[in-house]
Structures are given as C-alpha cells and as structure tokens.
Amino acid sequence: MKRILPFLAAALVLSACGTTPKNPGEENPGASAEEMYREAKQELESGNYNRSVKQFEALQARYPYGRYAQQAELEVAYANYKDQEPELALAAIDRFLKAHPTHPNADYALYLKGLVNFIEDRSLFASLAKQDMSERDPKAARESFEAFRDLVTRYPQSRYAPDARDRMAYLVTALADGELHVARYYYKRGAYLAAANRAKAVIERYSNTDRVETALVVMIAAYDKLGQPELRDDARRVLAQNYPQSKLTPDEIFADGAWWKLW
Structure with missing residues (x-):
C-alpha cells in the first residue's frame, strides 16, 4: 500500500495540471485577430464580462x-461598464481617446464616458430628499x-x-438642485452668506432652468438675514421682473419636509 501512495499522489497532480483553466490568449494560440475579437465579443454578448475583458486584452497583447x-x-x-x-471603464475610455482622438468611434467613446458617470450619479440624484447634499460633491454628474x-x-x-x-x-x-440643497443647508444653520453665494x-451657472426662481427667493431671505x-x-x-406671478416664499423653501414638494 505504501508503494502505491506516491504513484497515486503523482497521478492526482498530473490530473490537476491537466484541468487548470488556460488564459484566454493561450486557448487558441494560432487564432487571428479577427477570430480572437469574435470570440471575445461572443463572451461579452453572453454577459461574461470579466472573461470578455481578458480576451480583448489578450487580443491587444498579441x-x-x-x-x-x-x-x-x-x-x-463597455464590458467594464456592464x-x-x-473606474476601469473610465480609465479605458480615457486611454482610447488619448491614443485615438480622431477615431471614427470617438463619438461613441465620449457618449460612453458620459453614460458611465451618469449612471454613477443617477442614484445620488434619485434620492436627494434622503441625503445631505452639503456632504456630497456631484463630481460624476459634472463630468x-x-x-x-x-x-x-x-x-x-x-x-x-x-x-x-x-x-x-x-x-x-x-x-442646480444640488446647489439649492446646499444653500438650504447653510441657511438653516445660520450661514447666510454661504447660502446666498x-x-x-x-x-x-444654470440660468436656463426653472430653479432660478427658487435661487432668487433664497438670496432675498439670506440677504435680509x-x-x-x-x-x-x-x-x-x-x-x-422675471417671475411676476411668483408666489414662492422662504417658508415654503426652508420648512422641513417641504423642499421636494416644490417640484
């Protein structure tokens, strides 16, 4: 029995080596660029995003x-975005735009960059009423x-x-809503100059939005204080002059629970 164990252990090691997954670039060493691209694209369309990234990167390396x-x-x-x-998606986009600023698909790269940041910040703005905007910097929205x-x-x-x-x-x-939330935060804490600013x-910055009316009322109240x-x-x-029919008052803006009823 003792003589059999070493051979059994060796066989198990060999079996394990034979089942170790290969890197995407090693699976078909003779594949052309077109074939590698097609295989990676299939993985992407199947929802295997991480594997598709590895295959696309193997294509770029070869x-x-x-x-x-x-x-x-x-x-x-795109695969990292999905x-x-x-962060990985944005890094890949920036590399692409830097290397190929006049590429026929540069418009798509810019769109994808905007979309990645838009999705990142959508959850932030979707629940504004539950968050303290003075503690958040909507950098992703601006980008x-x-x-x-x-x-x-x-x-x-x-x-x-x-x-x-x-x-x-x-x-x-x-x-604009984010700025107004910060203004409201400052006003309610007695930082009237910061609220006015x-x-x-x-x-x-946002003169083409209907938030200007609210901003003017905040300024009136802050300067009065x-x-x-x-x-x-x-x-x-x-x-x-700009809102002759305005009936908006500071009480409506600064009352607890009334902020998002305005819109």
Missing part, C-alpha cells in the same frame, strides 16, 4: 496594432455633463447626440 486592437479598447470599456466597474457636451459640440450629427442632449437637460437641473451660483437691504431689494427686483 495584435497591438490594427482596427481590431483599437476596437478592443472600446469593448473593454460589469459595474466604472457626465462635460462628456455629453463635448459629444454634441464635436459631433452634432452623431447618432448618440440626441440622447446626450436629453441627459444633459436632466443633469443641469439635477446640478450658493443661490447666486445657481443663477450664474445679513442686513443687506440693497442686495435683498436687487434680488427682489430681478424676481419681480
């Missing part, structure tokens, strides 16, 4: 030049807006431009 390698860079970004790896803006500016006829414009409209309103930022009658009255005149 065939670093040509259209398949370039397209593989974008596919890696695999809920936004999403900038990517979509670059897309529609550089490629106005792109197939992705209409959706990018719709998302920009959502983002600009959401960013946040409201002023809404007017300066600061004992700045001239600035308060200036804000009142602007409010009366």
